[in-house]
Amino acid sequence: MKTFKFLPIAVAVATSIASFSALVADDIEALTERIQALEAQSDPDLALKFTGYARYGARYAGGDSxxxxxxxxxxxxxxxxxxANGGEFQFTKGFKTDSGMLWDVAIMLDHWESSDWGSEGGANVKKFYASGTNIFESQPGLRIWGGRDFHQRPQQGLNDYMWLAHDGQGAGFDNLDLGGAKFNLAFVGQVSDNGGALGNDNGKYAITSKLHGIDAGIGNLDLYFNYGFASDQAGTALEDENSWVAGAMLGLGSSNKIIAKYADGADNSAFDLAGDKKVMYVSLEGGVNPSENVFVDYLLSYKDISGDDATEQSEYSAIVRPMYNWNSVHSTWLEAGYAMVDQDAGGDQEGWKVTLSQNISMGGLPWSRPMVRFYATFGDVETTDASSVTTNVDTASLGAMFEAWW
Structure with a gap:
């Protein structure tokens, strides 16, 4: 009898379990279809992106410097x-309108131990801007931007030199298609350091322009022209000052290029407003790949500084970096460099450096990153003043560091 009494209960429980299982299956199927639909609609340009560049490590120094x-x-x-140690860390969020316009908002913080790379405040707000593309039907690639940005800072690799630098805040546009070339134009103000590049613009301004993507037959040609000036906010000493900087970069095939620059009242930035100072700079840089495992990068440069408000001098530099990739993980680099400064008023400097580096990276190639390096560096700078008194500053160090861009 007890078996018959519990039978209806068992049937009810079994029916409930079966119904629940079917319901869960239906929910999972619906959820799966929803996820697939969302994935189909997703746009990688709209995702939150984390990008940047950094290098940090320890260096044991046994020399004078x-x-x-x-x-x-x-x-x-x-x-x-x-x-120097430091890095730049950026977050970017994309947006898309129903009409197809693409917008993004980006913020970058940076930290550098050297004031040559950042302000004395250590952590800086280097970027905070909004930009949009596909705004005009006739110019879908035209980018309109406003805010604070890394701006017109073409940089060379082996010497870490920005031969133009106009970081600041303002607005402008990039990539106006003229047919056969594209054009950039902007108005930017230099940002006051104020303990971490956290201030407003300081009264120094620049109109910057770039005509790029010109087919010169042997490679692409980019042309730059920038004009600097000041407002009353910069102080009476600068109210009548102005400057201009013109430059060109010509590609020679796929991996070599010539850079030429001339500045009046400035060095590498129209913000300089340096009075009677004239700077000419030319360089040749690139790389060759003699075999599958051997790469050689090089850079040669010459710079001349003249004018009543400048220390008149000529500068010469030569750097070569042969690299051997053992496999997709390990590589060995040797970099050697020589530089000389010859001052017109008498006196000169000569310097050299050699670094041997053993590397572990994700890919093993010269541009593969992240990379961990173990290295030894030796160098010396000899300075002779106008009265022929000579001093030496030597460098001998061992270090370990990582470098990455992402």
Whole structure:
């Protein structure tokens, strides 16, 4: 009898379990279809992106100076094993309108131990801007931007030199298609340091322009022209000052290029407003790949500084970096650099550096990152003043660091 009494209950429970299982199956199927639909509609341009560049490590220095520094063209004897710690960290969020316009908002914070790379405040707000593309039907690639940005800072690799630098805040546009070339134009104000690049613009301004993507037959040609000026906010000493900087970059095939620049009242930035100062800079850089495992990068440069408000001098630099990739993980680099500064008033400087680096990276190639390096650096800078008194500053260091861009 007890078996018959419990039978209806068992049937009810079994029916409930079966119904629940069917319901769960239906819910999972619906959820799966919903996820698939969302994935089909997703746009990678709209995702929150984290990008940046960083290098950090420890260096044991046994010489007079931790780094080998000479001249005014970045790290004129080569950057390998001769760099400051720091990084730049950016977050970007994309948006898309029903009409197809693409917008993004980005913020970048940076930190550098060297004031040559950042302000004295350490952590800086280097970027905070909004930009949009596909706004005009006739110019879908035209980018309109406003805010604070890294702006017109073409940079060379082996010497870590920005031969133009106009970081600031303002507005402008990029990639106006003229047919056969594209055009950039912007109005930017230099940002006051104020303990971490956290201030407003300081009264120094620049109109910047770039005509790029010109087919010169042997490679692409980019042309730059920038004009600098000041408002009353910059102070009476600068109210009548102005400057201009013109430059060109010509590609030679796929991996070599010539850079030429001339500035009046400035060096590499129209913000300089440096009075009677004239700077000419030319360089040849690139790389060759003699075999599957061997790469050689090089850079040669010459800079001349003249004018009543300048220390008149000529600067020369040569850097070569042969690299051997053992496999997709391990590589060995040797970088050697020489630089000289010859002052018109008498006196000169000569410097050299050699770095041997053993690397572990994701890919093993020269551009593969992230990379962990173990290196030894040796160098020397000899300075002779106008009265022929000579001093030496030597460098001998061992270090370990990582470098990455993402």
């Amino acid at each position: 931790e780094l080998v520094g000479i001249g005014s063209t970045g790290v004129a004897v080569g950057r390998l094993g001769n760099e």
